[in-house]
Amino acid sequence: MREFLLGNEAIARGAWEAGVKFVSGYPGTPSTEIIETLATRYPETNPRWTANEKVAFEEGMGAAIGGLRTLVTMKHVGLNVAADAFMVFPYSGTNGGFVVISADDPGMHSSQNEQDNRYLARVAKVPVLEPSDAQECRDFMMAGLNLSEQFHSPVMLRTTTRLAHHKGLVEVGERTEVATREFNRDPQRFSVPIYRLLRRPEVEKTLTALAEYAETCPFNRIEEGRDNKIGVVTSGISYQYVKEVLPHVGVLRLGITYPLPANLLRDFCSKYETVYVIEEGEPFIEEFMRAAGIANITGKELFGVIGEYSPARLRKTLGMGNPPAPFTEGIKLIPRPPMFCIGCGHRTVFAALRQLRVTVSGDIGCYTMGALPPYEAEHTTFCMGASIGVAVGLEQAGHENTVAIIGDSTFVHAGIPPLIDAVYNKSRLTLIILDNSATGMTGSQPNPISGKDAMGEETPKLDLEALSRASGVQNVAVVDTWDRKEVVNVIRRAVSFKGPSVVIARGPCQQLPEIKRSLRIPFFIHEDLCTQCDACFKVWCPAITRTENNFPVIAANECTSCTVCAQVCPTDAIKLAEGFA
């Protein structure tokens, strides 16, 4: 049977077919749809969202050594968070098959950096599989579990944005149940550092065996070319661009990119005058080839390390034509940047921060948009959880009025140790937690604050107030995020408080399905009362536009009834619409 699937859906399908019985992960573009698909279509795989990637990885390690076929998913930077566990797992090796997805994001479509995680795999000494289309996303997922069991090694399945987020036809099968493997308590294998010295040579042995395997394994494929002038070594989605732009050249498509097959590469390259190494990201394959003494290659000096590849880019690079650029001459092509949703509770907080003119140390989530016009009220953002530590450091550098701002999911993910530290080191930190009960930016997944798990089942809610107090914060305030004036007051008080403060700005994410479904009475602007002062436009709500007569008008079917525009209207011209029951 063939299905038209997203790369991520194909991975989910492969995991299901291969009998996976435990899946953990933290949302992150472009990996998120794997667990979403498993949760909605394949609950037998027992998928869950965890507090962060390190927790996901560790739960996965436990499940795998306990004997289950296991999948752990995350975006590339997630693996940094899980790196501590990732680096030691190969020392014990796994019992049940273990695959970790590293979803890399060349072009930084939705990430804070470009990071090629094949390097992390090399540091950890973990084999890497790179599929080239949706079919292989499924196939490699399944084969990766076998490989993992065969070599007792965790396996990384590396995808990239284009692979994870493209759809293609996938031949699928049914699920095969796989028996849970026996787990023997074996401290020499799974425990304490002293035994690690014994395990160290095992890691090298496994790697050597994998390198041998890579020489002849079915993941790598040679396609003969028409002549021997140019050959191409490639991997991942780049393979598709090569087939498109250079359909007649010889290709070595590497499906396993760590460890790399030195002999296979040497043999292949010896048949061609010049070999292009076309790999998105860093020169990972290329560096290996150069170190292996292969000299007739051209790689990053021509194709570049920055950004996403495409057929257009390859054509241009190879002097095969210059695809047209957007029309910008003779017309003004204005941008359309993303913005806070209609009714988003983050708006009032950024309006307040702008008004209070404080320095704002930001974090990762929808609220990074607070750095952009019209708010421009977020002055640093680095990585998840950094808002708090950076604010403490800025305070030490004399910026006393620094406010840290973090989303609920990010707070749970990486904000708790730095909050405890801020109290411990006597900071006067003001921390705003934007509590919208969702991991908004990645598609409003549930998190420990939502009271729901990945399967939609009820689960205890984390109590942010109690947690803040238990950390030693005395000034803890909760505010309705749509109460404009109160938001300003509460933040102002927190900033002037002579000790650490936590402000919880609360109100659900407008993209949550239950919120979208709820019936709400829209607001309506009475033109007889409106003086066209434009105050409501300063709310920057996309549901408010202008009529031909220059009056503001609210799109009734889009208004979420957040009330903020009504609060700013000086003439009370904005009222609940009549005739809605």
Add this chain to the structure above:
Amino acid sequence: MKIYSLMFAGVGGQGSLLIAELTSLAAVQAGYDTKQTEVHGVSQRGGSVETHVRFGEKIHSPIVTPGEAHAVVGLEKLEALRFAHFIDPQNGTILVNDYELVPASVLNAEKIYPHESIEFLKSKGLRVISLPASQTARDLGDARMANVVLLGALSNLLPIEREVWDKTLRLRIPAKYLEGNLQAFEAGAKEMTERMKAEA
């Protein structure tokens, strides 16, 4: 064999992804190898959304190359302009909804919005067909079906039989909205036929 490359452009929430998906599924039903990919920024909310669809005997890249698209379908004028360079200037058709959505996140956008984009693209010698899809959809009872009106228009340009389109819509559109969407599709297809006749 010929490869059909299509670009769908719109604003998050307008349903450009849905009609791209319907086109892909119809192409699959019609027996073509098909690939689709969506590009959007940090958060798709209210930002521009582009979806690429390619079908033919064998498809490698899911990404459409500028200058090769058989059709660019714009659900909004500014977005049509933004992705117009994807069109094959000799044989392609830009189908655009005669509808403006001023970006709320750009300061003074009302003043600098390029209202003349359709005339501009025509002046470049491109085949641009502008349809009042939002109006047509509103007349049929729901302005949100503008996307399916455009899909109906697009169907005239593709080698996919009408029965396949119908079947695809029936498979994918929830029962509650099906009848309206079938009408929207039909209206778009008819309008396009008339435009093409008028051109000839």
